[in-house]
């Protein structure tokens with residue numbers, strides 16, 4: 001294995017960098033997972049029955065650690081599922097909508113997809129749409145419409161937001177308080193790309209879901225946190241494996257859960273605890289984001305176009321003033337061990353994803369490179 005000092009910084013939007021101690025621990029336990037009491041299991045985690053003693057311990061530890069880290073109240077159930085964030089765009093309406101109305105706040109590419117998919121299963125209403133068409137017809141998202149301006153349909157079974165738009169770099173720094181807007185519907189939050197990067201105010205939330213591959217572990221695991229009173233409402237044709245009530249009743253083992261993903265997420269939860277928990281990571285994430293945005297704002301060559309009030313701490317899209325140098329920029333970055341900085345195809349430019357696993361030193365190395373590149377080419 002390479003020495004940690006030689007490992008490049010990985011700015012991928014997802015699947016994204018995993019903390020190195022997590023990878024090392026998984027590597028050490030690959031062939032023979034040890035019980036906490038020191039007994040050897042004689043098996044790797046991928047080879048274990050999900051109903052055996054060893055995996056039972058892994059699952060329970062992961063559930064307990066996650067509940068503690070995110071301060072998830074007792075009246076919420078934690079579900080480990082498959083299908084990713086995109087499948088949840090269908091699974092949520094199948095479980096919550098009764099085929100009736102649901103409202104969507106579209107602030108970027110992901111909530112736009114959620115709104116479109118839900119339309120197959122319910123009456124998907126647009127409560128707000130932040131899309132702006134520029135002169136060339138391209139769509140951009142750079143702001144969050146004020147919650148007071150949202151058109152919240154009285155009959156909506158739920159209101160959907162994406163708390164961090166991974167592609168467009170737009171983040172809710174405060175969850176909306178629907179009750180204060182005279183809306184009794186539960187808030188559904190796609191927190192795929194900022195889960196565990198900051199504390200969560202569960203008093204405002206009915207359900208949150210996210211794929212694991214941004215901040216929690218490998219792709220293939222989907223986290224759902226659902227308030228108990230929202231269970232038991234799935235539509236008749238909801239696939240059994242996607243019925244939250246059945247998944248909850250069977251402690252995420254209605255069918256075989258993504259066992260290795262749960263194990264890796266569990267190791268990540270332990271790593272987060274060792275960092276001082278989610279609040280400590282939030283402080284680091286604020287500092288990392290500020291370092292990068294401050295540089296971008298001070299630069300005449302690089303820029304970020306998102307409103308300062310809702311800039312993402314996790315995903316920072318940016319542009320070169322001279323786009324003909326994009327390929328040059330990426331090649332130089334690669335050479336310095338700054339990987340996967342190319343922007344999403346729908347936005348262009350660059351994107352630096354600086355999730356929990358990205359250390360301050362990685363952001364500093366990026367800013368050093370940006371400064372040097374600007375001095376050479378501006």
Ligand SMILES: *Cc1c(COP(=O)(O)O)cnc(C)c1O
Pocket residue numbers: 014083084085086087110162164165166190191192193211214
């Ligand atoms: C990555 C992502 C998704 C999609 O997740 P899949 O696992 O690819 O289905 C959905 N929402 C957000 C906010 C994401 O960042």
